[in-house]
Amino acid sequence: MSRKAADYMNPYLAGALLGVVLTASFVVFGHGLGASGGVASLAGAAESALLPGHAEKNAYLVNLAVSPENPLDNWAVFEILGVVLGGLASGWLSGRVRVETFHGPRISARARWGFAFLGGAIAGFGVRLARGCTSSQALSGGAVLSAGSWAFMFAVFGGAYLLAYFVRRLWT
């Protein structure tokens, strides 16, 4: 990479623009943004492919799909396809597309991969239990003042701050 990576955007400006995208989603579709639903559909499809006939019986994963015959024909899947393309375009414009691993100074890249997988798995379970993630619950439900979404949001920060001290070796 010959170019130096650009600085990240001012967080208040980025937040305001993200809020405009969120508003546009409500105005156009009647609902907010989502990331976890699309991942769940893909995970369900992967499970079906690896264990034929199994995920079909897994009522919860099938319930996520708009069309039971084709769980990938689901708005959330198209939205995360866009998320990946948009993230790539932004990273490319800002000189940030390169193979690397973000990790704290006291752990190796390999250890970080393991913790990323572990944290992802814990988050994936929590997200399905809470029926949504930072996007579909906290941002979207937060903007329309859903009581449950606000409770979820404070629980997320609570869980993370409670554990942060004990896992500080991962990051600081």
Add this chain to the structure above:
Amino acid sequence: MFPLNLDGLGHAGVNALYVVTGFFFGFMLEQAGFGNSRKLASQFYLSDMRVLKVMFTAIITAMLLLFGLEVLGLVRPGALYINPTHLWPGIVGGLIFGVGFVIGGYCPGTSLVSMATLKLDGAFFVLGLSAGMVVFGETLGWFQAFFDASGAMGEVTLPQALGLPAGVVVLLVVLMAVGMFFVAERLEARFGPREKEPC
């Protein structure tokens, strides 16, 4: 009147519109620095409060715009999706999710943009996320009643829960956010790096 009637677009057209929406969503997440787990995790060590600033600015921006459209009568009543409240699964799931967030360094949307910019920790998080969701689906039978019914209150909003007019709650949320931004700036001044970190 919003939301728009998309019938004329057809199934493929609507799906294309979701790709476009996701594009802008992913673009803003990456610009905000959310493709970087160290930036995200800094939130929990008080050295960079970017997560809180971006999230709450986004929420109050969308809340004010949507509230304004409703006051102007431009939104069909009841047409906007309000996440139904399942209080205890939401709180327990949120705590578990928060734990996964600080260990793994991402949330679902941010891990996707991290992976899209070729960050290997982001890709491992996405794999873990998928595995955790499959495990949830496989084990749901053990706690189905808790998931379905605990604290299930339907589409309840903060104004309803608090017994306050919507405009008052909107104002309180803005005041709370501004207060949190003020505290965040003070914390960064104290715990943040003296000079800008190279990213």
